[in-house]
Amino acid sequence: MLKSFKPTWMVESIYQITPEQLKNAGIKAVLTDLDNTLIAWNNPEATEETIEWIKLMKENDIEVIILSNNTRKRVGKVACILDLEFVPNALKPFQRGFKKALEEFDLDKSEVMMVGDQIITDIKGANHAGIRSVLVKPILDSDAWNTRLNRFVELKIMNYLIEKDPDMKWRGSLHDRNRTN
Template identity: 40%
Template sequence: MGIFTKYFLPNEYVQSIYTIKPEHLKEKNIKAIITDLDNTLVGWDVKDPTDEVRKWFEEMKENGITVTIVSNNNEDRVQTFSSTLNIDYIFKAKKPRGSAFRKATSLMQVNKSEVVVIGDQMLTDVFGGNRNGLYTIMVVPVKKTDGFITKFNRLIERRFLNYFKRKGYINWEE
């Protein structure tokens, strides 16, 4: 596997956050989650956590897994969503740059080997997590619609996904 695969291939690819179970994470010695917000937890246009999202966060908390939202979105968007869950967040994260990933890891007081990054974008979440030596799980986007920059990223991402499928590195259907 080359540099391309090292940085852009997620460790896992799943249908949604709901397929990520605390037992599975604990088997990998994961104690903390850095998760994206838009199109990972809810659609980019959904203001508040759904009951299902709340239940997932509670399940992680009950199992001793800390979650921090790291989003490239603005403070109002990320703070409004995160405050009702009573969790830490980082807004305008500038992913895939590493500072937000390091800050979140430090906030949660864990080693990077104990952190998983969960997100729907290969060019921000997976690339940023992999570059920083973190375990990465990519989810299928919650919504099919995106903002302009994300639409561009998805075009590139689609080529990467097709390449990984052809090479047999991943095996999934959207």
Template identity: 50%
Template sequence: MFKRLAPTWQIESIYNLTAADLHKNNIKVVLTDLDNTLIAWNNPDGTPELRAWLRLMEEEKITVVVVSNNNHQRVKRAVGPLNLPFVSRALKPLTRGIRQAQKRYQVANDEVILVGDQLLTDVWAANNAQIRSVLVKPIVESDAWNTKINRGIENLVKGSLYKQKLLSKNWRNSLDDRA
């Protein structure tokens, strides 16, 4: 029933995505959610770990693009210091933001992934766009008020996905980690 909400991969953190794994899977562009995926929703400055991961992606010629449902000013303020391109008001789970990024970077569906911490926006959007998705554990346990509603519904969906073995209770460390 909830198959459209099942991620392709499920890993602990976006920082576990390695250039080797991405190259091996023909991924040229990583689309990423902003809040609780790339940065903590309540700490827009990011971390040294984030900056190191972004440098590595740049060195390996893998483009990272933020695709966020937030407004332009919020996303610009958060990613400006990181010098990251972005699409704001992406309207996930619709495909608008994904298609906009794909057109901008001229990548086919099999050359791009969407990384995010929510099934109802990020994973569903990726599946609607017929691209692969990576579900990550939220960076922090707390959420903005509007995300708390999604989390409640998401917990019900997760129960069904666990039963169907479309989602694991164990977080992986890489795309190839099968444990």
């Protein structure tokens, strides 16, 4: 039952994922969570690091689409700064947002990857959609009030998964010797 929460990969930061790694994995598009994955949850704008990573992806023809449970206003502001497409109010882990992204942007799920900092929303949703997933560490140790309960439950799930699979470890890239799946 808890296997649905297991990510394909665990990478410390989205910024450690390179176009070469993505191409080697057959990935042409990245769906990314916004808050605490791409930028801090309490940051109203993109950072220089975010801008540089997005620029690198675009230069290498890797499409990046924000898939967030946050509002159109919040997600749209950052997406405009980064010149990215986005799906707000995604209702992850439910399939609505994933299906919308795949259909609207004509994506083949075998060539798509979801990156997020929460196993309950991002990873479970991606797994259910048949999309490979990358769990990243949250950018900040703090969270919005509505995420704190998820973090408590996630800790219990992660401890169980790690106990069952000792190869579930944080990596520096997608191509570190041992994948989590």
